[in-house]
Amino acid sequence: MKKPVAIIFAALCMAVFALAACAPDEPPADNNLTPTEGFVFELNEEGNGYTVTDFTGEATQIVVPAEYEGLPVTAIQGDYGTGALSRTYITSVVIPDSVEVIGQNSFNNCPELVSVEISANSSLTAIGNNAFSGCSSLGSFYIPAGMTSLGDNVFNNCGSLRGFTVAAGNTVYRAENGHLIENATNMLIRGVNNPVVPESVTSIAQAAFRRAIGITQLYIPASIESIGNYFIADSTITTILYAGTEGHWSAIEMTDMWNYGNREVMVEYSADIPQATGEILVVYFSATGNTEGVAEYISQATGGTLWEIEAADPYTEEDLEYYTGGRADMEQDDESCRPEIAGAVADFARYDTVFIGHPIWHGIAPRIIQTFIESYDFTGKDVYTFSTGVSSSGNAAFNALAREYTSINIIENLHFTSRNLANAQTLVSEWIAGLGLAA
Ligand SMILES: Cc1cc2nc3c(=O)[nH]c(=O)nc-3n(C[C@H](O)[C@H](O)[C@H](O)COP(=O)(O)O)c2cc1C
DSSP states (O other): OOHHHHHHHHHHHHHHHHTTTTOOSSOGGGGOOOOOSOEEEEEOTTSSOEEEEEEOOOOSEEEOOSEETTEEEEEEOOOSSOOTTTTOOOOEEEOOTTOOEEOTTTTTTOTTOOEEEOOTTOOOOEEOTTTTTTOTTOOEEEEOTTOOEEOTTTTTTOTTOOEEEEOTTOSSEEEETTEEEETTTTEEEEOOSOSBOOTTOOEEOTTTTTTOOSOSEEEEOTTOOEEOTTTTTTSSOOEEEESSOHHHHHHSBOOTTTTTTOTTOEEEOSOOOOOOOOOEEEEEOOSSSHHHHHHHHHHHHHTOEEEEOEESSOOOHHHHOTTTTOHHHHHHHOTTOOOOEESOOTTGGGOSEEEEEEEOBTTBOOHHHHHHHHHSOOTTOEEEEEEEOSSOOSHHHHHHHHHHTTTSEEEEEEEEOTTTGGGHHHHHHHHHHHTTOOO
């Protein structure tokens, strides 16, 4: 069921949507970038901008205002003790492009913080020590082009991190296999839940994989010359697969604190490190054609192989009528439902990067997406999702998948609503270029 039905469905949906019969489960409010109330500001010394010094609001999905009393908001204050938003229960924060500095400790110990939105146009240049330390739910982080100064332990104990994305124009940092690396030293500063340390890395920072959850093995290349103290402490890593010999391992510069907090870890020598193929797979489920269109653009932009997830028992138009207690409604209500998929991806293992696309059904991904995810081994792969909905944002769907599949590097989602779907081709090429995955 493709394009003609899609057009009819979309038209019907838009028309009925006006009458609220097509209203999504999830309120569209989280798409809304209206600044949150409750911030406390202080005029900076130069008198030309404001600094956020505190947050007294109740909201958990917060948007920092770009300006206050006619002047730009340029900093989020840090402190030796507690920063402006530290120890709060926020779940997401949008940092406006006007912010240049995120001070030390500013988001320290926000255990529920899953997403920090920083745009490609951000003016951010510096993040202070421990700024996101203890943000144990944080899944991904975008480093914009001008971000040249990261303090110490900024991502300490951020064990749920699945991937960093570094803007193409950034010369100080890079991301490989999602890990954050400093260019000048080739030091892996913070590791994510990807088991392969790239061969370009020569040292691993202290606490780099501390509290990492979701990986049980860590491949370390023979290029490593030094390893920092307690670099895998309190993580789920049980085995280190080292590419060099036992002799090389003992020549690595490290103290006996290297495995502090994880003394039981085993080291195996002369391991074969899985090699990146650079191959990209674009899979999608699309009942009415909208997600399929985006999938085609992603496949064109990346040169990736396209594969459609089709239900073994295809969805009829009646199945898709929502709020009728029909098939789709029932499946979404049933957390354990895993609709069967027709066919399988050939040689899934050869792909390094997988894009998974889906419509939003009742605020989340259709259950068949979970069938797909649970059918394959995603170890070592970078996963991006993309989604289309009428008006819901894709955040709830993305967070639900990222939280359920913590062992998979589900890095970020590109979402379309009926407002920006027409612009999908441009938005996709910008996204893919930003990820460094353009063909
Ligand atoms: C069962 C069902 C539930 C839906 N729930 C939502 C929703 O919660 N929020 C939303 O914005 N759109 C919702 N939609 C609309 C679809 O997400 C939207 O039309 C999407 O672009 C369809 O993509 P597709 O053409 O690739 O199937 C729902 C559609 C169906 C069939």
